[in-house]
Amino acid sequence: MTNKADLILHNAKYVVVVDEKASVLRNISIIIKDQKIIDILEVAKESNWQTEKYIDCSNHLVMPGLINTHTHTPMTMLRGVAEDVDLQGFLEKVWAEEARIMDERGTYLGARLGALEALLGGTTCTLDMYLHPHMAHKGAVEVGLRHAIGPVFFDFAGPDNLEWNKRIEYLKKWPEVIKQIGGAYAPLVIQPHSTYTVSPEHLAEIAKISQELGAIFNTHVSENQSENDEVLSRYSKTPTKLLADANALENTVFAHAVKLTDDDLEIVKSNEVSLSHCPGSNLKLASGAFDWVRARNKGVNVSLGTDGCSSSNDLDMWSVMRSAANLARLVTNDAAAVPVAEVVRAATYNGAKALGMQDRIGSVEIGKEADLIVLDLDAPHLVPVGDPHGLLVYAAGRSDVVHVLVAGDPVIVDRIPTKVDANQIMTQVREHIGN
Numbered sequence: 001m002t003n004k005a006d007l008i009l010h011n012a013k014y015v016v017v018v019d020e021k022a023s024v025l026r027n028i029s030i031i032i033k034d035q036k037i038i039d040i041l042e043v044a045k046e047s048n049w050q051t052e053k054y055i056d057c058s059n060h061l062v063m064p065g066l067i068n069t070h071t072h073t074p075m076t077m078l079r080g081v082a083e084d085v086d087l088q089g090f091l092e093k094v095w096a097e098e099a100r101i102m103d104e105r106g107t108y109l110g111a112r113l114g115a116l117e118a119l120l121g122g123t124t125c126t127l128d129m130y131l132h133p134h135m136a137h138k139g140a141v142e143v144g145l146r147h148a149i150g151p152v153f154f155d156f157a158g159p160d161n162l163e164w165n166k167r168i169e170y171l172k173k174w175p176e177v178i179k180q181i182g183g184a185y186a187p188l189v190i191q192p193h194s195t196y197t198v199s200p201e202h203l204a205e206i207a208k209i210s211q212e213l214g215a216i217f218n219t220h221v222s223e224n225q226s227e228n229d230e231v232l233s234r235y236s237k238t239p240t241k242l243l244a245d246a247n248a249l250e251n252t253v254f255a256h257a258v259k260l261t262d263d264d265l266e267i268v269k270s271n272e273v274s275l276s277h278c279p280g281s282n283l284k285l286a287s288g289a290f291d292w293v294r295a296r297n298k299g300v301n302v303s304l305g306t307d308g309c310s311s312s313n314d315l316d317m318w319s320v321m322r323s324a325a326n327l328a329r330l331v332t333n334d335a336a337a338v339p340v341a342e343v344v345r346a347a348t349y350n351g352a353k354a355l356g357m358q359d360r361i362g363s364v365e366i367g368k369e370a371d372l373i374v375l376d377l378d379a380p381h382l383v384p385v386g387d388p389h390g391l392l393v394y395a396a397g398r399s400d401v402v403h404v405l406v407a408g409d410p411v412i413v414d415r416i417p418t419k420v421d422a423n424q425i426m427t428q429v430r431e432h433i434g435n
Helices: 043-048 071-078 086-099 102-120 133-143 166-180 200-213 225-235 239-245 263-271 277-286 292-297 317-334 339-347 351-354 388-394 422-433
Strands: 007-014 024-033 038-042 054-056 060-064 066-071 123-128 147-150 189-192 216-221 253-257 273-275 302-304 370-377 399-408 407-413
Touching: 007 043, 007 317, 007 370, 007 388, 024 043, 060 066, 066 086, 066 253, 066 273, 066 302, 066 317, 071 102, 071 133, 071 422, 086 225, 086 339, 102 133, 102 399, 102 407, 102 422, 123 133, 123 302, 123 351, 123 399, 133 147, 133 166, 133 407, 166 200, 189 200, 200 216, 200 239, 216 239, 216 422, 225 239, 239 263, 263 292, 273 351, 277 317, 292 302, 292 317, 302 317, 302 339, 302 351, 317 388, 339 351, 339 388
Parallel strands: 007 054, 007 060, 066 123, 123 147, 189 216, 216 253, 253 273, 273 302
Antiparallel strands: 007 024, 024 038, 060 370, 370 399, 399 407
């Protein structure tokens, strides 16, 4: 008796599972139905299934989609506007430019461009932070990205010109807003920009709402020493201690976390806070070197992020993996500091865990939603395949991604987006910024 499938990924030469054993399967077919992986089997047993949709994965590698746990997707519009500056200089330049072009339409167009760039590069899910989040979400999900985002908070009006009470009103409407926009499932998110732009009283207020909603609480923390010094001078506390005292560490993700003290790291560990490591941005802005091994040895969940395109200039998670791996070796003076399989896990499963979605996505396992990417191995820089995990970290790149599935939906096929016109998106962006 044969069973009906929605899609079959046929005869993958390698499947990088991202389970606890760092398993790699060979000559495997993956059966997809109702958005989920329902079988993983040897090619010879594929005849038990029928479908009208096949993707031939011969001489290809299948793996979970990459998960970017810190980015500002619409900032594709601001690529290159703040070069050769540190974090504080970056913020000064970018906030001025945001006020000029990042209205609702600019945010929408930038999100579409960013989602397109992300998906073409194999990123299937992002934890995004940006102004006008309803427009960012609308733009991203139209392209096919699994997109976690929520209202952003500042004590001041900010580039989006919203006073605090208006931000709270917007937050209370957010669950219904995001439900109406739709897209692949992603958790609710609430996002104070940082402890230097949101007061302790306001942090406590929105943390309480976040917990009532069961949302992810996402914020920038200890990105560089100047940030730590500023917060210490104001409150006599580190950013982490300030957040702890505001009861803001439930379902929390810290972006950057470069300058955590030993006491900070203990707080992070005891509250199961996830850290999003953004090596490209941290290196470019000279913010410092996050010590991955120190956090890992404490049992802290470390995921990876690109940051936005005005501080890292692209949304390339392959570059992030490579930079993170090499930086860990440099910081520890240990060539085995973070094994390659752990780097791949950080870019996939750990990202899902940060979002509370590890039971849904982040690995190639039966029952999980089919957020999968397929890489073509027929390229000189991918021959031969020694260690598949090492290949992914140190040799593979965005151009090797040929097919991308989000919740079982092929949103990129043969390197072409299926839901949008890429040329139209790029033309609209150029027109909006006058480029």
